[in-house]
Amino acid sequence: MKQITTATILTILAGLLMCPAVGLAKNVDLVTLPARDSVQLTIYNSEDLTLVKETRSVTFKKGVNKLQFSWANTLIDPTSVTFRPLEHKDDVELLDTVFPGQKPQHLIWNVESKFEGQVKVEVTYFTSGLTWSMDYVAITDPDETKLHFRGYVRVFNNSGEEYENANVRLIVGTINLVEKIAELAQRRGIPVPQPSAAPGLYEMLRKSGAKDGIQRAEAPPEPAAKAPVIVKEGLSEYFLFSVSGEETIPNGWSKRMQAVEARDVPFDIVYRMRAYQYGPRPVRFFIWRNDAEHKLGDSPLPDGQVNLFRRNGGDGDGLAFLARQQIRYVPIKAEIEINLGPDDLVVYETRRMGTERLNFHFHAISGPPHEVVDGWDEQTNWVDTIRNYRTKPIKFELRRQWDGDVDYDSEVATTLFDYRTTETTFDIDARGKRQYPATVTVHFGTNATQQRVKLKDNAR
Amino acid sequence: MRYRAFIVILAAALTVGAPAAFGRIKLAALPERERVEIQLDNGNYTLVEEERIVPLLKSGKANNMIDFSWSNTAIDKDSILFRPVAVREGDKFRPVKLIKLADGTEAPEVNVINVAYPPNENALVWEVYSAEACACKVRVSYLISNLTRTFEYRALADKKEKALTLRKYMVLHNYSGEDFLGAGVWAGFGPKFLKEVNQLDDLKLLMAKFTDVPIEKTFTFDWYTHGALNPDKPLASKILMHYRLTNDEKHKMGEFPLQPGKVRIFIEDGRGGEAFLGEDWAALTPLDDTMKLYLGESRDIVCTRIIESKQRHSVRGNLYNQEIVIKYEIENFKDAPAKLRMLEQLNRLGQEYFGNTHGDVEWEKLGKTSKEIRFDYELGNAAPILLVDLPARPEDKDKKVEKVTVRFHVLLKNLWQ
Numbered sequence A: 001m002k003q004i005t006t007a008t009i010l011t012i013l014a015g016l017l018m019c020p021a022v023g024l025a026k027n028v029d030l031v032t033l034p035a036r037d038s039v040q041l042t043i044y045n046s047e048d049l050t051l052v053k054e055t056r057s058v059t060f061k062k063g064v065n066k067l068q069f070s071w072a073n074t075l076i077d078p079t080s081v082t083f084r085p086l087e088h089k090d091d092v093e094l095l096d097t098v099f100p101g102q103k104p105q106h107l108i109w110n111v112e113s114k115f116e117g118q119v120k121v122e123v124t125y126f127t128s129g130l131t132w133s134m135d136y137v138a139i140t141d142p143d144e145t146k147l148h149f150r151g152y153v154r155v156f157n158n159s160g161e162e163y164e165n166a167n168v169r170l171i172v173g174t175i176n177l178v179e180k181i182a183e184l185a186q187r188r189g190i191p192v193p194q195p196s197a198a199p200g201l202y203e204m205l206r207k208s209g210a211k212d213g214i215q216r217a218e219a220p221p222e223p224a225a226k227a228p229v230i231v232k233e234g235l236s237e238y239f240l241f242s243v244s245g246e247e248t249i250p251n252g253w254s255k256r257m258q259a260v261e262a263r264d265v266p267f268d269i270v271y272r273m274r275a276y277q278y279g280p281r282p283v284r285f286f287i288w289r290n291d292a293e294h295k296l297g298d299s300p301l302p303d304g305q306v307n308l309f310r311r312n313g314g315d316g317d318g319l320a321f322l323a324r325q326q327i328r329y330v331p332i333k334a335e336i337e338i339n340l341g342p343d344d345l346v347v348y349e350t351r352r353m354g355t356e357r358l359n360f361h362f363h364a365i366s367g368p369p370h371e372v373v374d375g376w377d378e379q380t381n382w383v384d385t386i387r388n389y390r391t392k393p394i395k396f397e398l399r400r401q402w403d404g405d406v407d408y409d410s411e412v413a414t415t416l417f418d419y420r421t422t423e424t425t426f427d428i429d430a431r432g433k434r435q436y437p438a439t440v441t442v443h444f445g446t447n448a449t450q451q452r453v454k455l456k457d458n459a460r
Numbered sequence B: 001m002r003y004r005a006f007i008v009i010l011a012a013a014l015t016v017g018a019p020a021a022f023g024r025i026k027l028a029a030l031p032e033r034e035r036v037e038i039q040l041d042n043g044n045y046t047l048v049e050e051e052r053i054v055p056l057l058k059s060g061k062a063n064n065m066i067d068f069s070w071s072n073t074a075i076d077k078d079s080i081l082f083r084p085v086a087v088r089e090g091d092k093f094r095p096v097k098l099i100k101l102a103d104g105t106e107a108p109e110v111n112v113i114n115v116a117y118p119p120n121e122n123a124l125v126w127e128v129y130s131a132e133a134c135a136c137k138v139r140v141s142y143l144i145s146n147l148t149r150t151f152e153y154r155a156l157a158d159k160k161e162k163a164l165t166l167r168k169y170m171v172l173h174n175y176s177g178e179d180f181l182g183a184g185v186w187a188g189f190g191p192k193f194l195k196e197v198n199q200l201d202d203l204k205l206l207m208a209k210f211t212d213v214p215i216e217k218t219f220t221f222d223w224y225t226h227g228a229l230n231p232d233k234p235l236a237s238k239i240l241m242h243y244r245l246t247n248d249e250k251h252k253m254g255e256f257p258l259q260p261g262k263v264r265i266f267i268e269d270g271r272g273g274e275a276f277l278g279e280d281w282a283a284l285t286p287l288d289d290t291m292k293l294y295l296g297e298s299r300d301i302v303c304t305r306i307i308e309s310k311q312r313h314s315v316r317g318n319l320y321n322q323e324i325v326i327k328y329e330i331e332n333f334k335d336a337p338a339k340l341r342m343l344e345q346l347n348r349l350g351q352e353y354f355g356n357t358h359g360d361v362e363w364e365k366l367g368k369t370s371k372e373i374r375f376d377y378e379l380g381n382a383a384p385i386l387l388v389d390l391p392a393r394p395e396d397k398d399k400k401v402e403k404v405t406v407r408f409h410v411l412l413k414n415l416w417q
Helices: A014-018 A181-185 A201-208 A211-218 B011-015 B346-354
Strands: A009-013 A036-044 A049-060 A063-070 A082-085 A092-098 A106-113 A117-127 A130-140 A146-157 A163-172 A230-235 A238-243 A247-249 A254-266 A268-274 A283-289 A304-311 A319-327 A335-342 A346-365 A370-388 A394-401 A405-409 A415-418 A421-428 A433-445 A452-455 B004-010 B033-039 B046-056 B064-071 B081-089 B092-095 B098-100 B106-108 B110-117 B123-130 B134-144 B147-157 B163-174 B180-186 B193-197 B202-214 B216-222 B239-246 B261-268 B274-282 B290-297 B301-316 B319-332 B338-343 B362-365 B374-376 B385-390 B403-415
Touching (some): A082 A092, A130 A319, A146 A163, A146 A247, A146 A283, A230 A254, A247 A254, A319 A335, A319 B033, A319 B046, A319 B134, A346 A394, A346 B362, A346 B403, A370 A394, A370 A421, A415 A452, A421 A433, A421 A452, B046 B147, B081 B110, B081 B123, B106 B110, B147 B274, B163 B180, B163 B193, B163 B239, B216 B301, B239 B301, B261 B290, B274 B290, B319 B338, B319 B385, B385 B403
Parallel strands (some): A036 A163, A268 A394, A405 A452, B033 B180, B147 B261, B216 B338
Antiparallel strands (some): A009 A063, A049 A117, A063 A106, A082 A117, A092 A106, A130 A146, A146 A254, A163 A238, A254 B110, A268 A283, A283 A335, A346 A370, A394 A421, A415 A421, B004 B064, B033 B046, B046 B134, B064 B123, B081 B092, B081 B134, B098 B106, B180 B193, B216 B239, B239 B290, B261 B274, B319 B403, B338 B385, B374 B385
């Protein structure tokens, strides 16, 4: 009977409706099941949190009505469940909410109605187990000049509940919670629902005759010819992705839909040599921006994994896999950088060509009097060599960190990235080679007065 | 149990709207693979791309549901791509074209609407729109584990050890759980192969053959790395033998970087046969760089290193210059001339006298240095390599091997304790 328990059910307690003053048997209820008219899921990706808003039509009689809401084997936070009438708002008033001690995952609303007849009501609650993530696929042309960039949202439903034909909205951004929804949902030791491929409430209800909402599901509209449009809009510090149309994601399933697409996105290829950050070999980056110039920029790009491919061209025009990288939230106009790792066709070498010590400083010591070295400069001639075996020119960025009090001199224009890191950029011809000589003087002992690199005038 | 990756077109799902097959009871057609490509250019990931012809129904009441499932193999679910590339028209396929939709926008005539992932299954379901009933050529690509490649080399030197033939192999290891029949295999460079790659197969594929590659056989003496040869010869040390071959056009290579891998080295025995000389791990050798293959120790060259004289010169206070004369006595018992490379690690030499050289030692060569020595700074200024040519042993039986004596006169400057 698992299927019966994995759903939210709004029941109208018929016995009470008929004779509100008379007590009911504790465990025997006669109920009717108003089906959902609509459901909207607002799923957050920074927390395991979804705001569910569903509408149902309930028939009230005049006087006090008891509505029971139950959510067996789901991950709903009981403290978050709210009820409000959408029609006859002045006539329908929620008096109180009772959480029966003997019946976990149930609540009873006592609703006073001055109106008799059908009223559309809204029930909202937080649930966990519904999550979403983003991932991206980028495919470059064979010449590696432009790429086809696509972003996908993937919605996972492990909430224990079947949400049929739901309107899905996704929130990009970080919110603060003081308690986890999953913990609140399980506070009474309620087990976490397991994903199941077995027919859920959908099938059960269809057989049991609660047909109103279900029949709509069985009569789908015209099939989609395009992936659902995902409308993006800013909302305070957040971004809201709204999936057009309605989606059904059974419990345990996930669904992936295209949310972003940009064709012919130009990108830059940059090589970076930063031994302290990327290791001993230069690494290759593909860089573009989330902006209009790069045919993007409608919205921030949420955290997600990028799989980068290249079309091989030619007859087969198959794909080559270039890289996989997790990108962090990319605001509008910010850069996207994908690290492709070392490239065997670009070689960097650095070599000390000679060392000289000079400017010794001595400290006089008494008894017997003598002098000892307590300060000196070490001057080293470095020559870095970059070889490009690619058939295209490359841009090469070199950063090197230096410890101590350093004077840096080079005939090649050099800047400081930070107080101890020199930075130089080279354009290297196809199948070309560049040499980068530098004279580095490090002050030691009493000669050292700083912890920084100072560029000589001609190095700037 | 053998792996199969299946693409199925869910007939049941064609008549029912999304989501496909809640109960996963399927009536399905199984399009066979038309082509498969294994891309091995990324050392960390192997990409498999299959081409199949999928019959699609016109999206009338519902879209096509295409189910892709696999078992007993490690396909990375997050990497799977489905690309409709062509539609059959008559006997030929033409590229998928854009069509105008009712809302005025354009979309491909065959278009993936979404992907659904069932729980607890290695499967996914693509919902695919098709403007017309058609046979569509699709490419399904995915990253797969346990289908990897390594590189191996076989070097055959001529008897005089002046040139060798280098064969480069790619070894494909298929432990993926899948058979790939008629698979295109490509490492991103070199030739493309069409091979049958069965489960548990290791395929060794010849990628390149470089003939008459000039080589240099070197003998290296490195006192500070290897120390005394034995108690009987406390001042002699090991002589290591290498073949050095440069990956450039001048040396009849230079087509692509040589990836790391094991090299088995053989030599022609002059009688039509070959002898095994040993094996070594080759490092990545970019274009224009030199591959060094270690062959073992030479017993036919003996080098003795003697500190002939040393003198400390005071500069000021505790600051000194250290003058040293190192004498090398070398005997070549081989029947061929040889070039000996003597590596002097001057930082270690300075440390012997001062404990600490405070970084790379500052030095200069002085006048007693033998003219026969040539200097190479491949390893940097503080580790010069002293190159000395050695004559072959005399052919005359009565003549002794001539001892070559050379000196390195060095001044280590500005050292203190």
